[in-house]
Each structure stands twice: as structure tokens, then as C-alpha cells.
Amino acid sequence: MKSNSLQGTHVNRSKNFQYLLTAVWVAASVLITGCSSKTDDDTNPPPASTTAHNVTMTSDQRQHIKLYTVAQSTFHKTVETTGAVDFDNDQATSVLAPFSGPVSRLLVSPGDHVKKGQPLAMVDSPDFAAAVSAYSKALATAKTDRRLAEADKDLDQHEGVARRENEQAQTDAVNAEADRDAALQALVALDVDPQAIKNIQQGRTMSRIEGIIRSPITGTVAEKLITPGLLLQAGTTPCFTIADLSRVWVMAQVSGADLGSISVGDPATVVTGIENKNFAGTVDNISALVNPDTRSVIARVLVDNPGDFLKKQMYVTVRIQSRQASSGMLVPVSAILRDDENLPFVYIAQQDGSFARRGITLGERTGDQFNIPDGLHSGDQVVVDGGIFVQFMQNQ
Numbered sequence: 001m002k003s004n005s006l007q008g009t010h011v012n013r014s015k016n017f018q019y020l021l022t023a024v025w026v027a028a029s030v031l032i033t034g035c036s037s038k039t040d041d042d043t044n045p046p047p048a049s050t051t052a053h054n055v056t057m058t059s060d061q062r063q064h065i066k067l068y069t070v071a072q073s074t075f076h077k078t079v080e081t082t083g084a085v086d087f088d089n090d091q092a093t094s095v096l097a098p099f100s101g102p103v104s105r106l107l108v109s110p111g112d113h114v115k116k117g118q119p120l121a122m123v124d125s126p127d128f129a130a131a132v133s134a135y136s137k138a139l140a141t142a143k144t145d146r147r148l149a150e151a152d153k154d155l156d157q158h159e160g161v162a163r164r165e166n167e168q169a170q171t172d173a174v175n176a177e178a179d180r181d182a183a184l185q186a187l188v189a190l191d192v193d194p195q196a197i198k199n200i201q202q203g204r205t206m207s208r209i210e211g212i213i214r215s216p217i218t219g220t221v222a223e224k225l226i227t228p229g230l231l232l233q234a235g236t237t238p239c240f241t242i243a244d245l246s247r248v249w250v251m252a253q254v255s256g257a258d259l260g261s262i263s264v265g266d267p268a269t270v271v272t273g274i275e276n277k278n279f280a281g282t283v284d285n286i287s288a289l290v291n292p293d294t295r296s297v298i299a300r301v302l303v304d305n306p307g308d309f310l311k312k313q314m315y316v317t318v319r320i321q322s323r324q325a326s327s328g329m330l331v332p333v334s335a336i337l338r339d340d341e342n343l344p345f346v347y348i349a350q351q352d353g354s355f356a357r358r359g360i361t362l363g364e365r366t367g368d369q370f371n372i373p374d375g376l377h378s379g380d381q382v383v384v385d386g387g388i389f390v391q392f393m394q395n396q
Helices: 002-043 126-157 163-189 194-201 387-394
Strands: 066-069 072-087 092-096 101-106 119-123 211-214 219-224 238-243 247-255 267-271 278-290 296-304 315-332 344-349 355-359 369-371 381-385
Touching: 072 369, 101 126, 119 238, 126 163, 126 194, 163 194, 247 267, 247 315, 267 296, 296 315, 315 381, 344 387, 381 387
Parallel strands: none
Antiparallel strands: 066 381, 072 247, 072 315, 092 238, 101 119, 119 211, 219 238, 247 296, 267 278, 267 315, 278 296, 315 369, 344 355, 344 381
């Protein structure tokens, strides 16, 4: 009896183990099938509808919408670009040191208005002192030699001196006077004060011999390039820049695509972005060279600068109005909208009273209008006021 009981228990355990394996296999199959089905759904989702629908409005809503009828128009292209202000080099000059020596005093500051010949700086210059000394000696020598020559001439007339000695005296006087004149021209070239030259000619001694750097033109001190104590080299050290700032150059960067649209003489507007300060100008030169870094060409705009508002190296926006006539479809800037990908589009009124979205290609801007080379046809009615509301309605 005991043996039969043990055998029955073993059989029951075997059946239970088989049942457990079957249950695990079924559960695993269900789990795998469910995961596979979910993966298929995620990989191949049902396609979503992306077709844009036209926008319909009530009569009250339409009262807030303004339309513009597109037509072929003639216009003058506006090229908008960036530029930098520069001096008018025809009215500006760099003042180089006329003599060597250390700077002792500065007499002007940037922004000061100066007249032609006005002192700009003082220099303890040995060159200047040597030039003054050379003129004083040449002046005295010329006076002495001329007096001796006149005396020998008188003696020669009375046969009191040999003709040869008289001729030599005359030659020495002429040479001395030539040296005197050359020394005087050296002082003039150094911009020595005429009163100081007159004092030397009258035999008055100068208490302190200082070189004076003077302004060569009337204008504004645009740049000060020296400081007290700086050692100047004659003819090489730049000291100041004097410019007439009543007129400046604006160097506009024009791309190759826009180069054919502009020409010398075209009117331009310089926009500073400061207190609505805009300045009128004219293109007076187009460079023959391309900038290898920017691949652009410099168009020089001549601009009147009242009040010296425009400063050198100031960055500005330049709008050049081409005098060449062009034709195209123009629409107001307010009609242009942008989608999620920043692509331009407009809303077109349909015959059934709805509004349809239409993608366009933007061309050049002319004032407050854009030329549309592709996407519009003559007679299309474009929403120019209320386009944002139409877009909101379409996205609902």
C-alpha cells in the first residue's frame, strides 16, 4: 500500500510540472505577440492628413480683412547692404612730422576745429634749431659779402682794385645770397612763423627755439597720433589727421548678384539706426576689385555730414536706389507671412469667398514692397491686413 501511494504522488507531481510548463509557454507566446503587434503599430503609424484647408469667414470677420490686387508694375530696385564710414580722402590729410625730435607740447585735441597754419604741437627739434641757425649765418654772410662786393665795384670804377678781385667779390656775394635764399626756403618748409623769420632778419635773438607742427588745411582734428615725449622722425612719423568732416565717404559692400543693378550716380540713403538719423548720398565710385574675403565689391557713397554726426568706422545700413527700371509683381511687405519652416507665403482670396494659402518666392525689396518673381499672377487678391488672423483661423 505504501508503494502505491508513493507512485501516485510522483505521477501527480509530474502532471503538475507539465501544466506549469504549458502555462509559461502560453504566457510567453501572448507577450511576444503583443510586443510584436505594438512594434508594428509604432513603425507604421497611420498617415496623418496634412492637406491645408481654405479659410472661410463670416461677413463680420471679413470686414477686418484688407485686400490688394496684384498687377504687373514698373519699379526701381533697392539694394540694401551694410557699409562703414570713412573720411573723404579728397578733403583729409595726414600730417607728418616735418622735423625730428621729442614732442614737448600738444596744442589741440581730437574734435577741435583748426585753421590752415594753426599750431598743433611743439617739438624740441635739433633740426629746427639747425635750420634757424643756418639761416641766421647765411643772412649775415650774404649781407657782408654784398657790402664787400659793392665796395670792390666802386674801387674798380676808380681803378683802386684789380678787375679780377672785383669779379670774385661779386661772385661771392651772389653765392652767399643764394645760400641765404635756400636757408629761408628751409624755414618756410618747416612752417616757421613768418613773424619769427622777420625777427631773425631784423637781428633779434630767439629766446627758445622750438619746432612748430602746423595744420596744412582748415578742418577738424580727426586723429591725434602722438603724445608728449614721443620722438619724431622727420618725414615719416604721422602726427595728426586733419579732415573736412562736412562730407564723408560710406564704403558699401555690394554682392555680385546686386552689382548689375547699381551704377555711379544712383541715389542712396544711409541709415544709422540712431535717433532716426538718415543721410542722403550718391554713389560716386564702384571699385574694380572684388574683396577676396567677402567676395563683395565696394561702392563708395558720397554723403553730406551736417553736424559731423557720422564718425569714421561707424557701421551703417546703405540703401541704394537703382535708376534702372525693372518690372514685376509687387506686394506690400505686410502681406508676407512665414510658415513653421520660415518659408514665405500669402493668403489669396478665392471666388467662393474663402482664403487659400499660397507659397511664394521673395525677390528684391523696394521701399515697403517686395517683388514676387514666382507664386503670384496678375489679378490675384492678396490679404495685406489681417493675414495673422487668417492664419490663426486656419490653424484651428
